[in-house]
Amino acid sequence: MNLYSLTLHEIRDKMRNGEISSKEVLDSVYKRIEEVEDKIGAYLTLTKDYAYEVAESIDRRRLKGEELGDLAGIPVAVKDNISTKGIKTTCASKMLENYVPPFDAHVIEKLKDAGAIIIGKTNLDEFAMGHSTENSAFKITKNPWDLERVPGGSSGGSAAAVAADEAYFSLGSDTGGSIRQPAAMCGIVGFKPTYGAVSRYGLVAFASSFDQIGPFAKDVEDCAIILNYLYGHDERDSTSLPAEYEDFKAALNKDIKGMKIGLPKEYFAEGIDPEIKDLVLNGVKVLENLGAHVEEISLPHTKYAVPVYYIITSAEAFSNLARFDGVRYGYRTKEYKDLEELYVNSRSEGFGKEVKFRILLGTYSLTSENYDYYHKRALKVRRLIRQEFDEAFNKYDVLISPSYPIVATKFGEQSENVSIAYMSDICTVPINIAGIPAMSIPCGFSKGLPVGMQIMSKAMGEAAIIKVAHAFERNTDYNKKKPSL
Ligand code: GLN
Numbered sequence: 001m002n003l004y005s006l007t008l009h010e011i012r013d014k015m016r017n018g019e020i021s022s023k024e025v026l027d028s029v030y031k032r033i034e035e036v037e038d039k040i041g042a043y044l045t046l047t048k049d050y051a052y053e054v055a056e057s058i059d060r061r062r063l064k065g066e067e068l069g070d071l072a073g074i075p076v077a078v079k080d081n082i083s084t085k086g087i088k089t090t091c092a093s094k095m096l097e098n099y100v101p102p103f104d105a106h107v108i109e110k111l112k113d114a115g116a117i118i119i120g121k122t123n124l125d126e127f128a129m130g131h132s133t134e135n136s137a138f139k140i141t142k143n144p145w146d147l148e149r150v151p152g153g154s155s156g157g158s159a160a161a162v163a164a165d166e167a168y169f170s171l172g173s174d175t176g177g178s179i180r181q182p183a184a185m186c187g188i189v190g191f192k193p194t195y196g197a198v199s200r201y202g203l204v205a206f207a208s209s210f211d212q213i214g215p216f217a218k219d220v221e222d223c224a225i226i227l228n229y230l231y232g233h234d235e236r237d238s239t240s241l242p243a244e245y246e247d248f249k250a251a252l253n254k255d256i257k258g259m260k261i262g263l264p265k266e267y268f269a270e271g272i273d274p275e276i277k278d279l280v281l282n283g284v285k286v287l288e289n290l291g292a293h294v295e296e297i298s299l300p301h302t303k304y305a306v307p308v309y310y311i312i313t314s315a316e317a318f319s320n321l322a323r324f325d326g327v328r329y330g331y332r333t334k335e336y337k338d339l340e341e342l343y344v345n346s347r348s349e350g351f352g353k354e355v356k357f358r359i360l361l362g363t364y365s366l367t368s369e370n371y372d373y374y375h376k377r378a379l380k381v382r383r384l385i386r387q388e389f390d391e392a393f394n395k396y397d398v399l400i401s402p403s404y405p406i407v408a409t410k411f412g413e414q415s416e417n418v419s420i421a422y423m424s425d426i427c428t429v430p431i432n433i434a435g436i437p438a439m440s441i442p443c444g445f446s447k448g449l450p451v452g453m454q455i456m457s458k459a460m461g462e463a464a465i466i467k468v469a470h471a472f473e474r475n476t477d478y479n480k481k482k483p484s485l
Contacts, residue, residue: 002027003028022055022073042161046120055095072115077167082090083202086208092136105202133482144483149408152182159186177428180440184403184452190433195435196241205320207313224248251466257291266302267401279444309429311378318362322424393458403452404439
């Protein structure tokens with residue numbers, strides 16, 4: 001058994017009982033990266049020198065007999081839209097190609113305090129806009145299960161790194177599914193926290209009222225461990241919740257007898273691959289056999305979620321990306337005669353096609369003629385979608401659906417059919433619209449490709465998700481399967 005293929009909690013135990021050092025763990029992961037990274041392309045930057053320095057200090061502390069937490073000495077990969085002090089943070093955009101942040105994101109401070117070792121920054125769709133990681137300005141990332149297919153997006157590099165055992169866990173960001181979708185397509189666990197539970201300080205903003213940072217993990221236990229470190233109030237993010245969080249590890253190994261599960265029928269309707277639907281329903285059967293009560297429910301506003309999501313997020317993106325103008329931030333063109341040309345050429349050359357599309361959409365829906373018709377109406381429907389979830393969670397502990405309606409697509413397929421690409425967000429965007437938490441957990445294989453089941457709860461109800469997901473994982477073995485690389 002190679003060290004790199006173990007889970008976070010397994011490797012933690014081995015380090016704790018003195019079997020191995022943090023340096024040996026790092027050696028194993030970097031060796032793995034050397035072996036497979038040419039095929040996968042998960043990373044944009046590797047931080048080897050830095051990583052070994054941290055590993056040595058962790059080993060020294062351990063030798064002195066210091067009590068170290070769960071993450072001490074554990075290698076982690078970080079999506080390249082999360083600020084890392086002294087380490088390039090490009091957002092996979094030409095706009096920020098050479099940007100080295102002078103500060104750490106809140107989550108990075110937390111990981112560093114916990115002794116986790118940042119081993120590299122991972123590829124993504126430019127500014128986290130996309131579903132396949134094909135929109136990166138620098139390279140594509142391949143799905144470890146099938147190198148001709150996408151890993152999902154936008155956090156495709158972070159998902160592929162964990163699925164290919166090139167990291168024990170990773171961080172992504174999820175605005176409309178960018179953690180859950182690639183987690184589903186790469187056969188690992190991905191978690192999108194309650195809006196406000198994890199500070200966005202240092203996350204390069206896409207759509208601020210939707211964005212959340214969350215983890216990719218090899219199993220549910222690892223996920224619970226990581227959440228304990230990411231959650232917490234931060235004054236530097238005005239939307240950070242001033243809440244006390246429970247220990248998520250306490251939600252592991254629990255009985256789910258009597259828990260109430262709702263299956264929203266709109267998430268199993270036309271457009272969902274029938275094999276995926278069957279796999280998720282089989283997964284639900286496992287939970288039913290463990291004593292959960294399952295009922296079909298209806299969330300009728302689901303059909304508006306995709307347009308609502310794209311209208312509001314594009315407006316927020318338009319505003320957030322205004323700062324990248326070649327003067328205040330970002331790439332500056334070499335060709336300009338006057339100030340206007342400086343702005344126009346810097347932005348035209350610095351941003352890719354998808355980002356420009358979102359900026360245009362945002363500009364369009366915010367004009368005085370269009371504002372009421374598009375933006376205001378989208379905000380109203382957002383409220384209705386939230387209310388619908390609130391009502392459902394008065395009756396049910398969790399809701400379950402597929403994480404993604406299709407299996408990982410081949411390269412190029414999404415750009416050939418853009419409307420399929422946008423509609424495929426249908427299972428994940430409602431969750432960000434409502435600000436609730438959700439996990440994607442592996443629930444089987446269709447045509448040899450991993451499929452994810454999405455488990456959602458009310459805001460701050462993550463313990464219920466972990467309970468159900470862990471019960472499922474203990475009674476199945478999908479998370480133990482590995483791609484052959
Ligand atoms: N696929 C969605 C989009 O393109 C979600 C992206 C995300 O969650 N960052 O906007």
